[in-house]
Amino acid sequence: MIEKVKNILSSKEIPDGFIKVTEKPLGTLTSEQKAILNRKGNILYNQGKYEEARRIFLATGYSDGLTRIGDKYAQTNNELKALKLYLLAHNTKKVEPIYQKIANVMSALIEE
Numbered sequence: 001m002i003e004k005v006k007n008i009l010s011s012k013e014i015p016d017g018f019i020k021v022t023e024k025p026l027g028t029l030t031s032e033q034k035a036i037l038n039r040k041g042n043i044l045y046n047q048g049k050y051e052e053a054r055r056i057f058l059a060t061g062y063s064d065g066l067t068r069i070g071d072k073y074a075q076t077n078n079e080l081k082a083l084k085l086y087l088l089a090h091n092t093k094k095v096e097p098i099y100q101k102i103a104n105v106m107s108a109l110i111e112e
Contacts, residue, residue: 034060041065054085063089070094 029037041056045065050072057065070085071094079098086094 029060034062038062038065045069058088061088063091067091067094074098 037056037060041053041060041062042065044050044056045053045068050069053065054069056062057069066085066089070082070089070091073079073082073085074094079101083095083098086098
């Protein structure tokens with residue numbers, strides 16, 4: 001069942017608005033610019049300005065920052081938003097439990 005969920009979520013057949021993972025870091029940033037932006041993102045994160053930090057981490061592709069923002073979403077039961085960021089961060093350790101929850105919900109719905 002988990003494999004089915006993975007296939008569904010990674011296919012192009014997902015309805016618009018469900019989950020979008022097409023954001024890519026800006027290719028025009030130098031490593032120095034990314035470092036400066038990531039520091040700014042970390043400052044914003046530490047100040048509790050998670051959305052501002054998220055935008056920076058998306059622009060730079062900073063996987064640790066994306067994972068930390070994903071963790072904040074997961075703590076507030078926004079697991080689909082968390083899943084999106086974990087996927088963008090290539091954090092399979094964090095993705096697997098969410099896939100399991102989705103599979104469990106789908107199994108329960110199918111059994112009804």
